[in-house]
Amino acid sequence: MASEVLMPALSPTMTEGKIARWVKNVGEPVHAGDVLAEIETDKATMEVEAVDEGVLAKIVIPEGTDHVPINTPIAVIAENGEDVREAEAKRRPAPAQNKVPDAKAPEAKAPVPPDQEAEPTPPRPAIRDGAVAAPPRPPPAPAADPGEYTGKTVTQTVREALRDAIAEEMRRDNSVFLLGEEVAEYQGAYKVSQGLLQEFGPRRVIDTPITEQGFAGLGIGAAFAGLRPIVEFMTFNFAMQAMDQLINSAAKTRYMSGGQMAAPIVFRGPNGIASRVAAQHSQCYASWYAHVPGLKVVAPYTGADYKGLLKSAIRDPNPVIFLEHELVYGESFAVPEDPEFLVPIGKARIARPGDHVTITAFSRMVKLALQAAEELEKAGISAEVIDLRSLRPFDVEAVAESVKKTNRIVSVEEGWPFAAIGSEIAAIVMEECFDWLDAPLKRVAGKDVPLPYAANLERLAVPQVEDIVAAAREVAYR
Amino acid sequence: MAVARKPNRVKPADAQISAETLKRWYADMLLIRRFEERAGQMYGMGLIGGFCHLYIGQEAVVVGVQAALQEGDTIITSYRDHGHMLACGMDPKGVMSELTGRRCGYSHGKGGSMHMFSPEKNFFGGHGIVGAQVPIGTGLAFAHRYRDDGRISVTYLGDGAINQGQVYESFNMASLWKLPVVYVIENNRYGMGTSVSRASARTDLYHRGVAYGIPGEQVDGMDVVAVNEAALEAAEHARAGQGPIIVEMLTYRYRGHSMSDPAKYRTKDEVNRMRTEHDPIDHLRQRLLDEYSAREDELKQIEKRARDIVIEAAQFAQDCPEPDPSELWTDVLAEA
Structure with a gap:
């Protein structure tokens, strides 16, 4: 009996993914544990391993296809000796709850503010097989409010807006650097820092060991010396390890030194709930940090605010706690392209x-x-x-x-x-x-x-x- | 990797150290001693409040290390910091005024004994949480490396701090990235009331970097010449791009952990023995007389000068007014 390979969910927040590459070809034997394909998720590129033995009978979704919902059949594995065509014919229909939307379903348009020139939606790779249509994009997010901004915007995800904010500020100021776990070679645990290592090199995009208290304190020391670190916490849950440094060293030093010394530093990363990761990885720390004089605390929602506030935070002479949200990283907004677009901290x-x-x-x-x-x-x-x-x-x-x-x-x-x-x-x-x-x-x-x-x-x-x-x-x- | 306990230097390896240099160190150590004695007295008079951790007995460490540094090297330490500030060249009047909580203090009276800073003198505090200065000092070293400015960070910590986890997080990163930092462990034998042997599985602390490939050395911290020699070597190591290095200074504080500590965890005998047999200042004075044919009257002159500076600072710190009430609201945030 042939079996289907379904698009796997490879992270708690993944709803769809891209088949980056088929590692096995049709007709090739498959053993349990063999890598069948590489899949790009919202966070990383992952390998899909075979669970069943047999022969790769059919590739349902060709490589290069994006926005494939989880649980979509992507390939068929026939039992050894089983006729591939027969196997294909006997293929079970996809379970109803995972039904692939109609190919002709109208595409949801990326949000564009009414007063902006509509940016063309980036073309999606053609579905060559035709068996599966591209799923609709997530429901349109509310348009960013560019305020008085009248310049050009680009439709991009929050994670892209964050990356652009960091890159722009690093280009502008040589003392800005990014420090954190998996920010460099891995390209960010949530892919926020994608491409930054390539552009700025390992001197300014620095992978740290898993050592939150240590690298938070190290960043604060570098800031005391006049650099402008952006310290990424993989999530703010882990920043509790560094709480003493954030409060006692970063927040209080300007005051305790009579204004002689301070930490111009940004601590950023996802805060709040994620998805099904339970108590130790899902907590909102907003009120913890908002309690502390000497800190600034921001928690934006739109892509424009993510970008404009992060840029303001990086330029700010004070320590800024920048609370992001994992479940928003993948949402798209109209984001100003102007590298001088800033959103002031302290304004609702x-x-x-x-x-x-x-x-x-x-x-x-x-x-x-x-x-x-x-x-x-x-x-x-x-x-x-x-x-x-x-x-x-x-x-x-x-x-x-x-x-x-x-x-x-x-x-x-x-x-x-x-x-x-x-x-x-x-x-x-x-x-x-x-x-x-x-x-x-x-x-x-x-x-x-x-x-x-x-x-x-x-x-x-x-x-x-x-x-x-x-x-x-x-x-x-x- | 060199992890070594150096023998106490009975005879100084100081052929090249001039009498002038030694006299300067003598003056620097005396200034700290007199300053701390006066601070203790003023604490007793209610002129200084809160926590006040005196450095008496440990003067050779900071004076010997500072003399090994170059302009632009950065310094950071814990809350037993008055000696470090004076050794960095900070104004005794400004330090004492901070102790009395007056507006002329380095932090305008808002920091106190444990929280004083002078970026101008490359002194980055003055940190009240045991061990917290270690990652920060490692970050200062990171900044030196980032700017490639040829400077080093000297990060002081005590035998109490050495058991804090963040110290090892710092050791690891410093060694991993070959940061120019000298970790000076001032082992004064007691973390508050707990002796090293009651707190640390092994009482020698200079090998605490072994797991991270950080060389260490143990030095007689009551001998300013030995301290200086070790610090010179360590600074050269860090400056040459060889990464961090640990120097453990065996020293002793004569006073309690803070002013409110009756120090019942050790015998009077022990303290007296250290004071009479190992005092770093007496030791250097004797050496100046015996080996450098210093004259009694010129040493007396140095002693008088130290006393005068301290008296002046103490008076200044009492005359200066308290901060203006409006200072309550300043220096929380800077304008963006």
Whole structure:
């Protein structure tokens, strides 16, 4: 009996991938453990190994094909002696839940801000086999708000925007360098630093050992000496190992030295939940860092903000904690191309104007808040979504102004609810615009538990669109 | 790889060291001693608060090492830092004013004893968390290498810090990348109240870099000439691009860990023996008299000068006003 080889999920966040290369040819014998193909995921290039013995009977998806959803049949392996054609004929249909979308399904367009010249969507490699159509791209992300920017934009993913920000700043300033685990030869654990080693060489793109406290402190020392390090934490979960250096050495030294010395340094990496990686690898540290004087803390959502804020962070004379989100790395936005495009730290952004309720969010939760706003619109509730972007300094005015207009507020964050960013917003609203409130503030936050692994429990633990909708309706009494 | 315990230098290998140099070191050590004694006294008078860790007994280490360095080499240490600052050429008035928490202090009164800095004098602190200065000092070395400026980082740490994990993270990176750093372990035999033998599986600390390919040497840290000789070799090693090196200085602090430490973990006898038999300042004084035919009156002159500088600094540090209340809000962040 022939067996199908399915497109494997090679990382917790992978939904699709590219068949980079077939290592085996049709007709070649296959043993368990043989490498069949190389697949590019959202993070890396991986090898797909055979599980079954037999002969490679058919390659269903030719090499070079991108956006192949996981669980799509990509090849057929016939049992030894089995007729290949017969095997092909007996091939099971793909399971219903993994049905490949119709080839004629209209392509979702990459988002382009209304006032921008539409950039042509990059052509996708042709599907030569015809058996499988290209899947649609992920649902269109809300357009970046380029603010007053009127220059050229390019549609790119957040990881590309981050890479460009780093590359541009490294070209601009020779004292900027990138330090972290797997940033150089591996090209970034999340592929953010792709190509940087090739352009800037190993003097300025430096792979470290797995030694967070050590390389955080080393970066701070280099910053004290006047360099401008960008220190990548593979994820902020690992930055807890370096917490003493971040707080006691980076944040406090300007003050303790009477302004003589400081660390112009960026600590960046993914923060918040990932996907099914459970408690030790899924945590939002926003409120931890936002608590500390001497730090700046940003957590953008759009590609334009990722780029513009990272560039501002690199140029900033203070230590900046730059919180990224793994689940947003692959999302596409219109991103300004101008190397002088900067987003100021400390300014929130109205992601969607509205009149009836204010929803504050940062990082990936902005996306959910915008989706919730669309739902609310259907119910006749006009929600104003504020993308906080910066958590320290915090744009008190933006939140207060919005609440004075809508008289109601919901705060959304992935992190735990106790002593959280939402708690701070509650205090700010009390202090700044209590008299304008028509309802008590409502917080939507991660559940007060370590993040569980099981898919259903994980979903329950993390804020969902319906939670935001429910909270907004509650404060709107509708 | 050279990991060696050098014999205590009974006779100085100092044919080339001039009497002038030795007298300068004598003056430098005396200044630290007098400064620290005065700081201790002022602490007792309530003029200095908080933690105050005195360097008395260890003066030969920093004076001998600093004399081996070149302009532009960078220095970093822990919280027992007053001696290092004076040896770096920082103004005793500014240091003492920081101890008294006054606006004329190096940190305008916002850092205190443990947190003082002078990038101008290449002194990068003054760090209050045991061991935290080690990766930072390694980062200073990284910056020297990045700029290829021919300078080295001298990173001081104590026998207490040597058991912190980040020290080994630093050793590994420094050796991996051949960074120009000299790690000076000031082994004063007690990490707060715990003797080295109660804290460390092996009491010799100079071999702690063996696993990372870092050579080490043990030196009599009560002998400024021996310290200087070892520091010269170590600095040359680091400067020549051979990577990090460890120098363990066997030394002793006469006072408690901090001002509030009654030091009941060691006998009076032990302290007295060190003071009478191994005092680095007495030792050098005797040598100057015996071997360099220094005159008693010129040494007295040096002693008077040290005392005068300290008296002046102490007065200055009491006369200078406290920081303006507006200073509370300054120096948190710089304007972007």
